[in-house]
Amino acid sequence: MSEAAAPTPAAARPAVDTHCPYCALQCGMALRPAAGSGSGSGSGSGGSSGGAVPVEVVERPAFPVNRGALCGKGANAAALLAPGARLTVPLVRPRRGAPLEPATWDEALDRVAAGLSRTAEAHGRDAVGVFGGGGLTNEKAYLLGKFARVVLRTATVDYNGRFCMSSAAAAQNRAFGLDRGLPFPLEDIPRTGCLVLVGGNPAETMPPFVRYLRELRENGGRLVVVDPRRTRTAGLADLHLAPRPGTDLALALGLLHLVVAEGRTDEAFVAERTTGWPEARAAAMAHWPELVESVTGVPVPQLRETVRLFCDAEASMVLTARGPEQQSKGTDTVSAWINLCLATGRAGRPHSGYGCLTGQGNGQGGREHGQKADQLPGYRRLDDPAARAHVAAVWGVDPESLPGPGRSAYELLDSLGRDVRALLVAGSNPVVSAPHAAHVAERLAALDLLAVSDVVLSETAALADVVLPVAQWAEETGTMTTLEGRVVLRRRAVDPPPGVRSDLEVLHGLAARLGHGEGFPVEPEKAFDELRRASAGGPADYAGIGYGRIAAEDGVFWPCPSADHPGTPRLFLDRFATPDGRARFAAVQHRPAAEEPDAEYPLRLTTGRVLAQYQSGAQTRRVAALAAAAPGPFVELHPRLAERLGIGEGAPVAVVSRRGRAVAPARLTDAIRPDTVFMPFHWPGAGRANTVTNPALDPVSRMPEFKVCAVRLEPAGG
Structure with a gap:
């Protein structure tokens, strides 16, 4: 017998190009079989206590967003691929109060399907709910929304992305007629003259983004950071404004007041490309500098310096993040910052504009394709008859059979155990992530059926009646849409452990048990091709984006309506996406937070x-x-x-x-x-x-x- 060949060194094995499983930068990385992995196991990187890691993360310098740079989370992303670090078998709770026990896939799926069907028959279709996640691929988000509306025919569907950038999305739709986190590519940021970053700390939340801030400074641009804390990001700024939490709206209105008072309005831009300015101007003029200082705690000289930096530059940008958005007046707050851009002509022009730093990995694509309570694929409105007709034709159903808009995420969670009696959760952990979380945990425990599809036994999965172990980022192929509207392709690099299925297989199995054996493909590319047809002609048009093209071009920017369309890295340069092509000012006024300090809670x-x-x-x-x-x-x-x-x-x-x-x-x-x-x-x-x-x-x-x-x-x- 011949001597066995020596194993190929890990460094010589082919690496699979993919993307980080975490934030919306979707940094490019590659996965290479770990040294000694052989048939799919090895030490790898990451340091998880869950056993051997089959791959190691290596740099992918050619991907333009991060140029090989990774934060600690990305560098350690492979650790969770170890079999011992995650779920590998379905779990079922035999009765209330009993511990979860291993089960077969047929037992688990049969129980979920029977519970969903039984609940709908006893309490109506809307008593069955679906709660998705902003980390799901476009294919999963698309089919999850389709499952809710075609198989369950329930209006009760939303996702945790509602907690991410919904206020920015609402404000962008109101102003521009279209919401895309960044209407320009990241590469434009270093080319602007002044960037005002409001309520974001990318030095900790998405560290590879910081290179764009450093390049901005190196190019002579100025950085203003608005945050009640002197964060790592604020430490990079030329000027740090530290307002009281909940006063960002007053701050933005005060800056616009100074723009008007100092004669810095771009009157030609306002006249040619906007509507609603007189009302917005009148609202801003009620917020004079000394009043704004008393509300926000930001000194008047800092307000004036911000206006000087913003307006003296030839091009300027405002980026908001969760700070101003996760407020009970978040939409109006973002609108006020958009107003500042519009009044100064800093929108719809090169290297200028307003953008939002999306947080979750697919926070952008996750809401574009149908798991949000009021939207259909392609960013179509669920209450639009033409949109319903188009999507229903792709799905092969009667438009009248599609339910209308449902509850938003917190309202859905708050209704559990009362109006909503059964819930399927996919890739979300509201026991930790939802506001008033102890109350949410109580509502989840009051359900007749809670089924959770996840990679790990999260705090929410630990409450479930059925837990479905699913494949994760490196074990399946699928697309994600980054904060800049770039559709990228995550590639399968390793096989999932035995006993683990993909979310697409879970949806296929449940749909088949509920009488819909067709229409829920398990192959990601088939799901994406159907998504392309469903999105065609919509605001978020993916019709011209295919897997091969994404791979060849390092991602494609939507909208991209045809195979010969170049994609759209920069929106609004010629017109805004409103019916008349003009951006719309919003006349907003400051109001306090829903809960202000008092003697008991100071x-x-x-x-x-x-x-x-x-x-x-x-x-x-x-x-x-x-x-x-x-x-x-x-x-x-x-x-x-x-x-x-x-x-x-x-x-x-x-x-x-x-x-x-x-x-x-x-x-x-x-x-x-x-x-x-x-x-x-x-x-x-x-x-x-x-x-x-x-x-x-x-x-x-x-x-x-x-x-x-x-x-x-x-x-x-x-």
Whole structure:
């Protein structure tokens, strides 16, 4: 017998080009079989305690967004692919109160299908709900929405992206007639003269983005950061404005007041390309500088300097993130920042404009293709008869059979156990991520049936009656749409563990059991080709985007209506997407947060992310390297406030609101306002920040007010 060939060194094995599983940058990376992996196992990178990791992450310098750079989350992304780090078998709870037990796929799917069918028969179709996620691929989001509307015929469908950038989406639709996170590519940012970044901390939330800020500065541009905390991003700024949480709307209106008062309005642009200016101008003029200083805490000289930097530059941009958007007035707040761009002619022109930093990996595509309560694929409105007719024709159903718009995400969760009696959750963890989270956990526990499809046993899955283990990013192919509207392709690099199925297989199996054996392909490319047909002619038109083209071009920007269309990296240069081609000002007025400080709750709480964790932490908390870097929650407060309350560094402190209390160690820093405290929201249990956050909703976007609520601090004992 001949001697066995020596194994090929890992560095010599072919790498598969793909994209990071986390934020909306969708950084390019490659996956290479780990050293010694042989048939699909090996040490790999990441440091998970879950066993052998089959691949290792390597750089992909040719992808233009990140040019090979990765943050710690991306570099350790392969760790969760270890079989021991995730779910590998379906779980079923034999009866209420009993622990979850392993089951076969047939047992699990039969139980889910029977429960959904039984609930619909007993309580009506809308008593069955579907809750999706902003991390699902376009193919999954598309078929999940189709499953809800064609198989279940329920209006009760929404997704956790409602908690991400729905206020920015509503404001962009109102102003421009179209919502795409960035209406220009990232490469335009270093070419602008002044960037105002409002309520975002990309140095921690999407670190590879920071190179665009550094290049902006190197090119002579100026950076203004608006944040109540002196974050890592604010440390890069030429000017840092630190308003009280919940006052961003007043700040934007005050800046527009100064633009008008100082004669810096671009009258020609306003006259030629906008409508509604007189009303918006009158609203802004009610917010004079001294009033704005008293509301926001930002000194008048800083307001004037911001206007000078913004208007003296030949081109300027405003980017907002969750800070101004996750408020009960988030839509109006974003509208006020858009008004500033329009009044100064900083929109619809090269290297200028308004954009939103989308958070979740597919926060953009996830809402474009039908898992949002009021939208059909292609960003079509569910209440538009023509849109319903087009999509129904692709689906082969009667337009009249499609349900109308349903509840928004928090309203859906709040109705569980009452109006909604059964829920299918795909790729979301609302027990940690939803506002008033203890209440949401109670509502989930009150359901007749909770089925969760996920990679890991999240806190939400732990409450479920049925848990379906599904493949993750490197184990399946699918498309994602980045914050700049670039459709990219994640490629399958490894096989999922035995016993694990894809979300598309789950939907196919459930649809077949519920009488719809056709129309739910398990092949991602077939699903995407159907999505292309459904989106054709819509605002988010993917008709000309195919898998082969995405691979050849490093992604394609939508809208792209045909194979010979170049795609659209830059929107609005000729006209806006409104019926008359003009952008629309919004006449908005400042109003307080839904919950202002008082004698009982004298402080403001704001929440956010930390560098080593992501969203609800269901995945990143299971990666040893990331857990070591950020092992648990904390309460950030100013030393003067800590001294007044007798709270020392590291001491356990309770953050108490009208909804509950969260306990975590104190972290003292002068980088935060003395009237404000901060908590990251990645952890469950006693330190769950969303136990105390306020579910008050924006009247337009239905976004909860995560970013500000009234609290008090109490020492929490030893």
